[in-house]
Amino acid sequence: MKLWSQYFIPTLKESPADAEIASHKLLVRAGLVRKLGGGLYTYLPLGLRVIQKLTQICREELDAAGAIELWMPHVHPAENWQQGPRWAAAREIMFRADSAGDGKRGPREPEFVLGPTHEEVITPLVKAEITSYRDLPKNFYQIATKFRNEIRPRYGLMRAREFIMMDAYSFDVDDNGAIKSYHAMKAAYESFFRRVGAHTIAVEADTGVMGGSFSHEFMVPAEVGDADVIYNDESGYAANREKATSALVPADFVDAAPGGALEEFPTPGVVTIAALEAAPFSVPAEKQFKTLVYIGEGKPFLVILRGCDELEEAKLGALGFAVFRPATPDEIEPVLGAKPGSLGAVKGTIKNAAALAGVFADQAIRLVGDGTTGANKDGFHLRNVNVARDLAVTKFGDFRRVRPGEPDVKSGQPLQVRRGIEVGHIFILGTKYAEKYGAAYTDDQKQSHLMVMGCYGIGISRTMQAIIEHSHDADGILWPWNCAPFHVLVCVLDPQLPEAMEIARKLAAAAGRAGADVLVDDRAERPGVKFKDADLIGIPLRLTIGGKGLKEGIVELKWRAQKDVAKVPLADAEARVAAAVAEAQA
């Protein structure tokens, strides 16, 4: 039991100017957090209590799933990362953790970095400590602070530079073992999110090395989410926009036969899809090819899409380049022979085809049949470009961004889109890290094999905010019972009356015995202030004890989420409170 007057809950009437969304405003107004700097927050006592509830439930679920808790350093030798597969890609978002020095030394490679995640630490550990199949599988986790120098911290805890995350890493003898570990974690996640009252949906995400459906993100639907979920309720299909596909090209689709010979025609000044759509050319975007040039690990490659489609850049990850970026016009011209706006991938028109690392085409271009594309000659395009006959495609794939309304791959029903907050992610990593760090084991035939890894994350602090985002009203937060900072608020309107405080203590004790965490508002404030604060901080069950009620011999019992107030005779109050707590816990 805590007395409000002796605790620390700095509530605010007004929202801070830098808070944009409801959950961010409420985090600050309800006295859960305070900002230190961009993306850096102090967890005040109330906020910390919520975090502790979440971590405890998370721990229970993971332990039940067979995962083992440990604790790793957050200052990592940069060397660990330099040995790993993603130093080049990850260093941008990593904090360096060297001596602050005197600022006089010039730039140099960092000696230490702050951990944004821990594959680079856990894998060498497991390599050193586990060498036999007898010691596998293992799944290690920690619940700890993570550091990412976010390019743009945003929305309070939603995207912070320092945040609290559960991260787990599974090690198995083979793919089947990894899949088993994966499903155990998926079940643990579902149980965790259900228990804490976060209504998540599991959506398919980028699967990386394994393919299939071995990556899921857990999303809390919310307008302010920063990820798009493409879904169809009937078929149950749900995928991150970066991953989502549609049945745009029927499985039995047969490419059209060439309709005519290639023909070059002048298009002075035409450098956009839209300009080619307009008169006098009047080529619909669906009949155009869009040719994009990227640089992957130093080498240029082409991506071809329909003129009407957008590239989903994340899908280029499937091509296997560690780092890639759009090419600049200066880089494009020497390779293709023209400036952007007149580019194409037709055989024989590419100035220096040998320089290309590949020509990757979205499968939807097959629908185009005979289309129009740049001639790799400024001011000229080609028509009657037939995919099969004229394009030198290295590999077809799925590179376009899905649009709502397209047919679902499962049911053919139209896809829909909604926004969500990503609060968890599970992923089978394969042997990518095991290979780099030499994490191998010996099987019962004395053969050595690489371990197959999985990694799993839950954004604990983000989950706290996501819960607020979908569980609040105009007056404040509505905490789900299991993650509420306190379960019961005993609101004493006349704390100067010894009788009132005595009853408050009695009821608080009764609630406590029933298993509730109790906060007693004993402040010498006016009732209005107390009620407003009570609604703001959102404790699920409120008991009100006031001079008026005491004269009638009653106390009031009110659920934060409901309007009605129950008047309970003093004699029954302890039993009623205990029953209410028991009911809420069930």
Added chain:
RNA sequence: CGGGGUGUAGCUUAGCCUGGUAGAGCGCCUGGUUUGGGACCAGGAGGUCGUAGGUUCGAAUCCUAUCGCCCCGACCA
């Protein structure tokens, strides 16, 4: 990092365009009246106007630079 904003008391802000004594509300302190949904009266404390240069007789206000913060884009739990 690109684009757009913004910085005035613990919080929310007016004043800036058109240079001339820094204002309000909330919160805080004192006293009084109040007391079931953010009370009222009286008094009070609290501000290098983000920072550094510049223009000017004079700068919160105009100019330059710089830093912080917020929003839009690429990244992620």
